[in-house]
Amino acid sequence: MPSHHDAGSLYSSHHGWLHNWLWRKIGCRDGAADIAHDTFVRVLDAGALGVLREPRAYLSTIASGLLVNHWRRLTLERAYLEALAQQDQAVAASPEERALVIEALMQVDAMLNQLSPKAREAFLLSQLDGLTYAAIATRLQVSERMVKKYMAQAMLQCLLIANG
Template sequence: MVTLPAPTVDTLYRSHHGWLHQWLWRKVGCRDGAADIAQDTFVRVLDAGTVATLREPRAYLSTIANGLLVNHWRRLTLERAYLDALVMQDAALEPSPEERALTIEALMQVDAMLAKLPPKAREAFLLSQIDGWTYAAIAGHLQVSERMVKKYMAQAMLQCLLIASDA
């Protein structure tokens, strides 16, 4: 019986990068964007250190790349919404490119935090922080007790603290 050497990131990259790039290009519609996501995919593979145990490399790569695509589309949506909001602002208050980048990054962190919350906790947080609703109004809207709204807010605030501690 012949034992084959365990695959390495190098062999995985050489064998599947072209396929992954094409697959991403069809989804993104941009060669440069596809190349960036393909590179990020292999960086994730490298960080995970799971190459030696892969049985279905294309399935693994496409799963990672698909998650990165979701993040890519989410980021584009947030950027568009932010830029649309800037159009409504006075030109004298327009942020610098650096401030824009920092704001978009912060929005991405908040979006990721909100995605971790259960739907009612997310809605309670947004109603409180964005719309300025009282806990009583939120409780009535969500058809839960005020105590439950406080619990939802505690969950959201914990996620905010975790973001702040990572910064």
Template sequence: MPSLSPGATAYTIETIYRQEHGWLKAWLQRKLGTSNHAADLAHDTFVRLLAAPGSEPIREPRAFLRTVAHGLLVNHWRRQDLERAWIETLAQLPPALAPSPEERAMALQTLQLVDAMLRRINPKARAAFLLSQLDGLTYAAIAAQLKVSERMVKRYMAQAMFECLLLEQA
């Protein structure tokens, strides 16, 4: 852990929580427009700090909290967009084919996990996987579209399949 320069202050998570929790919640509330989600995301921000292994001293607590909270906000908005798209898709189904509330919840959770998995992989691997799974393209067609070799497509697919295996274990 690097030493602090003379006069620099390092804050403990406890001190940051006491001094900045209210500010963080208010900042999140301005971004979200609701206090319930703001409280949840403020809590999640501090949980992330507590879960961070052997972290460096925090010198600029608000900047640090804003960075962590912004990442959580982006994930929150992404989940909302995914949920909204899922609800719109369900609304187009005839009532007889509509899934039960339990099936809807399970499907939405699976969609969120797949979305998270897709965001973790290389953009070309993601494109190869989607072209294969959704469009049914062959590896040769994917290679031509992505302007890579078939061997590279096989590597991309292996990366995506490995992430799918990790997804199953989660």
């Protein structure tokens, strides 16, 4: 179990560097501060303080993953806001509804990233394009049985999100 001294030492030795590194990547001091904070929380949760040989490499690896999530969220948010802009003002969502939708989109995006590329494509072809399993099988050049397996994998991921 890491001591508070180890955590404090890691934080005081590397927080400034990490914050500046993140700030150069995203150009926003507040966003960099948030991601730096989340990085240190992940380090503490992992319980790896006592065995860190290259703390900056470890911190930058964790922060890079969080940056990818940050950019993915921004991309989804922009796409959602563009879709909203196309809607009639009478059906405009409240800020709370927007936040809930964006969070749901992030969960779906995370679920899709858990799938293999073909399983992801099969799921999207089924759910977004309404293709039958036979049509998906033809398009992906796999058997219908394989499409059923892909869909089962996707549905399992959906259930995990719904229950998690």
